[in-house]
Amino acid sequence: MLQTGRAEAVTRSDVEEFLYREARLLDTWQLDAWTELFTEDARYVVPANDKPDGNPACDQVIIDDNHARILARVTRLKSRHAHREYPYSRTRHQVTNVLVIEREGDTLTVEAAFTVWRFRNDRADTYVGRYDYLLTVSDAGLRIRSKRVTMDMNSLNAAGSVSIIL
């Protein structure tokens, strides 16, 4: 039987603080520190715009990173040869409408809304959508076991690509 998990003690305010800090790491391009927010079994998934409920096991998605690929993505973005992001764009990750949907054991199911702005070379790109997180309470604090980013835009005709981390 599960004991009363540590998730019970985590407030929405704690979750918001955690998500804001994640956003800040991304906006300041502290990508190594960002990777440390993830557990070893973590997933970072961005489904296709026209298949928002897409399952990476059988559908085409835009991003399906396990922990190793999260690290590889960051290694790539830190290189001077990730041309779309060299020099880095300026971004602002805005996280709102944070809801803790469920607390069970050490795990919290969290939903939030986001707007991510990206500015570079005089172009302005906007990404809007929903975050679905599975957060886990570890001795070191909250950690991300799953981050799924569902975009509201029908297509990437305006934004072009997902060259930043959403």
Place this chain on the structure above:
Amino acid sequence: MLHAMNDLIVDDPERCVFRVHRSTMTSEAILALERERIFSAVWLYLGHESEIRNAGDFVRRSVAGRPLILTRSKTGAINAFYNTCTHRGATICRRDAGNASSLQCFYHAWTFDLDGNLIGVPDAQAYGPAFDRSALGLRRVARVESYRGLVFVSFNPEVEPLVDYLAGAREYIDLALDAADGEMEVIHGSNQYGIRANWKLLAENSADGYRGLPTHETYFKYIASLEEDARRKMGAISSNGAASSYLSTGRGKSLGNGHAVSEKVAPWGRPIAKWTPLFGAEAKPKLEAIVARLTEKYGAERAQMMTQTSRNMVIFPNLVLNDIMAVTLRTFEPVAPGEMRVTAWQLAPVNESPEMRAARLDNFLTFLGPGGFATPDDLEALESCQQGFAAREVEWSDISRGMHLNEPRPLDELQMRTFWRRWRDLMGARVPVLAR
């Protein structure tokens, strides 16, 4: 400044000089002519039959700016209609895909069957005697033909048959499809993205081997490090030189009618059927069995091509079939001289094992797609070119690489010259146009 069309391309095989005037990428007048002489004249890709398997299935598409509906009728016929009500113009189909028993316009509720016949007009008695329902069916696109599941349309009623148009590209479509050893289907979830660059830059880029290493260095490093890890875990000795073999093998080939392909052995695994340590030891005998079966069926040479080589093919003007670490169909249409919209789908064998399907999906999204480790950098390159074209005193781009060779390599620019020669022929000689 006035240019004749022939002045926009310098094609001098004697001196091995091939240059393209950059106004072809920036001029509104040229785009207007392209819409008329290319996009309204040749065959254009519309969709794949697997997207409309059942009667009543439909998908909504934009082809060369026209809103279209691709649907399957109750008798199994494949229909391509203009997505506009014959009454007052509203789009009939307002979803990306679905299934319907009839097509109804929401505006005044005119209803059409799946063959386009007008079957419902509310309050029809209010129309006069000249009202002719049979002339008010959904308008069909002039020509629709399929080749092995790939559905093309042409707005030109006089266009040659599709199989003739495809010319040598047929053999390479066959290679990709025969390798599946059964039916292929479009996987759910497409990539739709915009690039602020002229559409022809993507035709050039899609089979541009020369860009591979500089533009996609981070991808090749990623693949190399993954393979190294996998080999270490399996206790095997490491291999190297994958990227350098990429530089020296293969060839570029013109396929007629402006289509071209580059083929090479590239440093990545292929689900059919080039094993890489990343697929795991248990996948090796399975892939060897696929090679054996295809060898038996198609002979050693063809099976070798199907399974070991990667092929980037541009079917003029705007379809790319890349059979590389996965199979992608990609089409793109101009929105403005400096802007295009791209749609890309993934094709996979229907009867593929779940493990190889997973490996294929993984292969696709690490390189391809707008969140991959390579495609965003291609977008950057194309947009960067378009920005560079604003330096209007620098008038020419050079596409002469490998022109002196009898058999150009995939890193040469034969594919692009093939495209541009067809472009020049269709656009017509000696037509004065305003160059910027």
